Amino acid sequence: MKGLEFLQEIESVTGESISTCFQCYKCTVGCPVISMMDIYPHSIIRHIILGNRDRVLTSKTIWVCLQCITCSVRCPNNIDIARVFEALRKIAVKEGKEAEKDTWQFDEIFMESVNRHGRLYEGGTIIRYKIKRRDFLSDFRMGLGLFLRGRIGVLPHAIKGRRVLKGLLRKRED
Numbered sequence: 001m002k003g004l005e006f007l008q009e010i011e012s013v014t015g016e017s018i019s020t021c022f023q024c025y026k027c028t029v030g031c032p033v034i035s036m037m038d039i040y041p042h043s044i045i046r047h048i049i050l051g052n053r054d055r056v057l058t059s060k061t062i063w064v065c066l067q068c069i070t071c072s073v074r075c076p077n078n079i080d081i082a083r084v085f086e087a088l089r090k091i092a093v094k095e096g097k098e099a100e101k102d103t104w105q106f107d108e109i110f111m112e113s114v115n116r117h118g119r120l121y122e123g124g125t126i127i128r129y130k131i132k133r134r135d136f137l138s139d140f141r142m143g144l145g146l147f148l149r150g151r152i153g154v155l156p157h158a159i160k161g162r163r164v165l166k167g168l169l170r171k172r173e174d
Ligand code: SF4
Pocket: 020, 021, 022, 023, 024, 025, 026, 027, 028, 041, 042, 045, 071, 074, 075, 076, 077, 078, 079, 081
């Protein structure tokens, strides 16, 4: 019964029919970052069905995920796995179980920048992330190299249709 509760919770939050998964592995085979995951995407889905709540919420996989939606597009049962992982991240943070605190902080700052400017404002995002982590020296050489090659924008550049994008992002949150 406990297992069913977790499955129902995630299905209700995401609107996805996770129970239709028949473990075809297509999601895992197409994922570009499985080498960095501790549990493969198809196994996360299986753990949800089996009700292994903590195993799923404390996994690195949900934080390694790039939200590229390759798995979602490949799934023969139309399960939006990327959306499921996003929901799992939110629950993990709410319950203080997130395996990768840095990734969550970066994710928040990144999305704030995209919401505000319609695109990433690299300079502002890096500064905010560094201040939040109180870590100013790691990655310094790489950052300097990128800056000298003009890859880090010093000033923000907003896109024209940022209100439309903002609306789409809000819809995605609902
Ligand atoms: S692609 Fe879909 S059906 Fe296949 S294992 Fe992944 S989630 Fe399950």
